Amino acid sequence: xxxxxxxxxxxxxxxxxxxxxxxxxxxxxxxxxxxxxxxxxxxxxxxxxxxxxxxxxxxxxxxxxxxxxxxxxxxxxxxxxxxxxxxxxxxxxxxxxxxxxxxxxxxxxxxxxxxxxxxxxxxxxxxxxxxxxxxxxxxxxxxxxxxxxxxxxxxxxxxxxxxxxxxxxxxxxxxxxxxxxxxxxxxxxxxxxxxxxxxxxxxxxxxxxxxxxxxxxxxxxxxxxxxxxxxxxxxxxxxxxxxxxxxxxxxxxxxxxxxxxxxxxxxxxxxxxxxxxxxxxxxxxxxxxxxxxxxxxxxx
Numbered sequence: 001x002x003x004x005x006x007x008x009x010x011x012x013x014x015x016x017x018x019x020x021x022x023x024x025x026x027x028x029x030x031x032x033x034x035x036x037x038x039x040x041x042x043x044x045x046x047x048x049x050x051x052x053x054x055x056x057x058x059x060x061x062x063x064x065x066x067x068x069x070x071x072x073x074x075x076x077x078x079x080x081x082x083x084x085x086x087x088x089x090x091x092x093x094x095x096x097x098x099x100x101x102x103x104x105x106x107x108x109x110x111x112x113x114x115x116x117x118x119x120x121x122x123x124x125x126x127x128x129x130x131x132x133x134x135x136x137x138x139x140x141x142x143x144x145x146x147x148x149x150x151x152x153x154x155x156x157x158x159x160x161x162x163x164x165x166x167x168x169x170x171x172x173x174x175x176x177x178x179x180x181x182x183x184x185x186x187x188x189x190x191x192x193x194x195x196x197x198x199x200x201x202x203x204x205x206x207x208x209x210x211x212x213x214x215x216x217x218x219x220x221x222x223x224x225x226x227x228x229x230x231x232x233x234x235x236x237x238x239x240x241x242x243x244x245x246x247x248x249x250x251x252x253x254x255x256x257x258x259x260x261x262x263x264x265x266x267x268x269x270x271x272x273x274x275x276x277x278x279x280x281x282x283x284x285x286x287x288x289x290x291x292x293x294x295x296x297x298x299x300x
Contacts, residue, residue, distance in 0.1 A: 016300075017063055017299065018299050018300075019059070019062075020058075020059070020295060020298075021058070021060075022255065024295075025053070025055065026054040027291070028111070028288065029049065029287070029289075030052070030177070030287045032046070032229070034280055036280060041090050041092055041094075041097075044280075045087070045089050046095070047086070049106055050084050051084055052109070053080065054078040054109075056078040056111070056291060057078075058293060058295070059074070060074040060075075065118070068120050069119070071118050071119075072116065072119070072139070073115075074113075074115045075113070075114050077110075080107065082105070082107060083106035083107075084104075084105070084106060085104040088101045099161050102171075103153050104150060104152045104171060108148055109145070111144070112142075113143050114141065115139055115141035116139055116141075117139025117140075117183075119135040121135040131190075132190050133188070133189045135188075135189075136186055139203075140181070141183055142180040145175075145177040148172075148174055149175075151167075151171065152169075153166065154167075171217060172216050173216050174213065176212050177211045179261060179263075187199065199241040200239070201237075202236065205261070207234060210228070210229065210230055213225075213228075215227070219273060220272060222273055227268060229267070229282050230266050231282055232266070233262055233264070233285065234261070234262060235259060237258075239256070241255040241256075242254050242255075251296065252295075254294050257292075257293070259289040260289075262287075263282075266281075268281065
């Protein structure tokens, strides 16, 4: 409902209870690299997951609190359908003297994003044609990625490696990454002609980054936790949405989102099969994600 023109728009914002359910497609790229103990080479091993195609389903609940304050809870679930993985090892600095590389498939991974937030909405413009409101947000989020490696194929094998080139059996390794921490955001909503609403939101996240890996073919490493990663990170999330309220029925929503996260430098703890622990440096972690969703919005 729009405010009459002669009223103060900052005091007339009506916040509805809303449930939004969407489904869509998401593509992720993820990589990390570590240094050798002692620092040389500065990149000993590098893992890259690229073109991860994921089907997602999302639910978001918006609830008014009091005096233009509102809360939000959002959950995204995803199942990775396919993707590519590369595992490279080097003897020289700056990715030189590559002595091992495998190129592998990625299937059956899972992605989970959970976020809660609280914000205060103010209407900055209210006319008979459009209403524009702004909401600063403060929240906390967690992001879990279960990344898989299977159907292995050795593509580079130089001394000191002695693995034959070509496909190899039994690869079923996993890398579980966990980002969690607070965030701040800003959302703008432009409502047009009672039918169409354009929304944009940007968030800045601070994150603790933790990861565990199970390298199932490495008999020299412990199972199921072969090594761990720990670092501080940060990320930016951006979301653009369009809503159309049909004359009869629910409100349809189309959204386009992008995430860009980094972590490191940090620590690596390697667990050997004999029970020892080895430590080295985690250089960096990079994660990028783009998604498109279509769904319905219910106000109640």
